[in-house]
Amino acid sequence: MSSSAKVLVADAIATDELSPLVSAGVQVDHRAGISKAELLEVIGAYDGLLVRSRTQVDAAVFAAGTSLRVVGRAGTGVDNVDLAAATRAGVVVMNVPSGNTNAAAELTIALIAALCRNIVPAAAALRAGRFEQKPFVGVELTGRTLGVIGLGRIGRAVARKAQGLGLKVVGYDPLLAPAAVEELGIVSASLEALAAQSDIISVHVPLAEKTKHMIDAALIRCMKPGVRLLNVARGGIVDESALLAALESGAVAGAALDVFETEPPTSNPLVQHPRVLATPHLGASTEEAQSAVARLIAQQVARFLTQGVVENAVNLWGMEAEERAVMEPWLLLARRLGAVAAALLQGRPDRMEVVRFGDGTRWRGEPLAAEALVGALTPWLGGRLNAVNARLLAGERGFAVEERMQPEHRSFPALLRVALHSAEDSVVLDGTLFGRSLLRVVRAYGMNIDAIPEGAMLFVRHADKPGMIGRIGTLLAEHGVNIANMSVGRHETRDGALSVLNLDQEAPQAVLDALRVMDAVQSCRAVPASVSA
Numbered sequence: 001m002s003s004s005a006k007v008l009v010a011d012a013i014a015t016d017e018l019s020p021l022v023s024a025g026v027q028v029d030h031r032a033g034i035s036k037a038e039l040l041e042v043i044g045a046y047d048g049l050l051v052r053s054r055t056q057v058d059a060a061v062f063a064a065g066t067s068l069r070v071v072g073r074a075g076t077g078v079d080n081v082d083l084a085a086a087t088r089a090g091v092v093v094m095n096v097p098s099g100n101t102n103a104a105a106e107l108t109i110a111l112i113a114a115l116c117r118n119i120v121p122a123a124a125a126l127r128a129g130r131f132e133q134k135p136f137v138g139v140e141l142t143g144r145t146l147g148v149i150g151l152g153r154i155g156r157a158v159a160r161k162a163q164g165l166g167l168k169v170v171g172y173d174p175l176l177a178p179a180a181v182e183e184l185g186i187v188s189a190s191l192e193a194l195a196a197q198s199d200i201i202s203v204h205v206p207l208a209e210k211t212k213h214m215i216d217a218a219l220i221r222c223m224k225p226g227v228r229l230l231n232v233a234r235g236g237i238v239d240e241s242a243l244l245a246a247l248e249s250g251a252v253a254g255a256a257l258d259v260f261e262t263e264p265p266t267s268n269p270l271v272q273h274p275r276v277l278a279t280p281h282l283g284a285s286t287e288e289a290q291s292a293v294a295r296l297i298a299q300q301v302a303r304f305l306t307q308g309v310v311e312n313a314v315n316l317w318g319m320e321a322e323e324r325a326v327m328e329p330w331l332l333l334a335r336r337l338g339a340v341a342a343a344l345l346q347g348r349p350d351r352m353e354v355v356r357f358g359d360g361t362r363w364r365g366e367p368l369a370a371e372a373l374v375g376a377l378t379p380w381l382g383g384r385l386n387a388v389n390a391r392l393l394a395g396e397r398g399f400a401v402e403e404r405m406q407p408e409h410r411s412f413p414a415l416l417r418v419a420l421h422s423a424e425d426s427v428v429l430d431g432t433l434f435g436r437s438l439l440r441v442v443r444a445y446g447m448n449i450d451a452i453p454e455g456a457m458l459f460v461r462h463a464d465k466p467g468m469i470g471r472i473g474t475l476l477a478e479h480g481v482n483i484a485n486m487s488v489g490r491h492e493t494r495d496g497a498l499s500v501l502n503l504d505q506e507a508p509q510a511v512l513d514a515l516r517v518m519d520a521v522q523s524c525r526a527v528p529a530s531v532s533a
Helices: 015-023 036-045 059-064 083-089 101-117 119-127 153-164 178-183 191-197 217-222 240-249 287-307 321-344 365-381 390-396 468-478 509-517
Strands: 006-009 027-030 048-051 070-073 092-094 145-149 168-172 200-203 227-231 252-257 276-278 349-358 400-406 414-422 426-434 438-444 447-451 456-462 483-490 497-503 521-527
Touching (some): 006 036, 015 287, 036 059, 048 287, 059 083, 070 287, 083 390, 092 287, 101 119, 101 153, 101 227, 101 252, 101 287, 145 191, 153 168, 191 217, 240 252, 321 349, 321 414, 321 438, 365 390, 365 400, 447 497, 468 483, 468 509, 509 521
Parallel strands (some): 006 027, 048 070, 070 092, 200 227, 227 252, 252 276, 349 400
Antiparallel strands (some): 426 438, 438 447, 447 483, 456 497, 456 521, 483 497
16 A cells, blocks of 8 residues: 555545545545546546545546545445446445434434424414414424334434433334344334334435335335324435325325435425425534544545555445454465466366365455455456455356355464366465464465465476476576575375475576476476566
């Protein structure tokens, strides 16, 4: 990672909030309000892009951003970022899921109170010269039931604040077991049961395939007559046509909407409906939240560009600093094993196995498998292949990846195995660390070795008989190739041996040709220095 990275800020973010980037030595170009045409023209020169909700980061941006490594969204949602295009381009997309939690929760509570007490229409009537009370009689919150759909950070914060106001809270979250919901002090219920018993319902789930129009006509029919409904999450979770019909029939007494399926909602009849309290996407619009999310995303992008730390990524696994410190040499080993296996394999790889032994089972397999994939597929895919898009690109080509764990290894406390297969060949490499960070290949072609997976290498399989090591060394010396390290392993049945050599420079083709025709040499495969690039 480099401290000379460049980041483009495309939306309004205060200069002092970008200080984490500047302090890390990252060049920051602040061009808030940049047009799409200008963005496409300049984005190729930048490693990072910071946006709020204005800038649409679509496939065209990722295609033009040939140096782009990270997009940071100063906020919770990433609706304005094409995640599929980002992943295909190998670009990490980060957001700040916690920065606006309190702001969104406070807005929800404010809307609940305003909706139940008719505050907005009453204020409008008074401003129009009508001093009236009867048309604006409301309902009290104490003792009523609030149904919270989605119990992530914001949903939980809403529940806590509501309980402080005397509301009974019923919750539903498809990803939480009922016992986990109850541990939060919230009554667990199915979606339909929540609808049936709640006086007020507030949704706090992300917009996804399974949550689009989650609040539809069928669910509204399950709700108590006169229910009040709020959406401060994402437009599209509530079926707006179904809500409008329910408001017209009186099944829903009122609604508070901060988000809409189309924004701005210029021709949306809900905005003008007398029983709808509509606000212009104010969930994160507090001075504190805007400042917090900008500062946090700047910190995250700075740490990624200078240290490789991935935090709050929405299209890649992330690691805390402590975990990464332990995992980093193993991630490098996984990539090297994949690259060496690809160099040794005959034919195009079509399948990979990644096996973790012993203490290695404590670590997450996904990052290790992704790095091994990058090493193995770079010779064929190259370009912008990285851990972000490796699985996607591999899957599109029918390349299968199998991950397994074994509780122990007979020789090492922790070991990583990468097996690469083609239609014609298979290569199985075992690797481990000596100490905390010294990478070693300890088994190849069924023979125990002690090889360093870096720089130019030679793998020579030969008969297990006297003189072979000397003949190989003499041939290299005759061509001016120096041996930096050498490891020799023999087959357990003594029907063959393996010499693995690290060279100061890549062996010329003449050496490889001479080795391959040498008496008692079964095979010779060169691994280029680029495996450790």
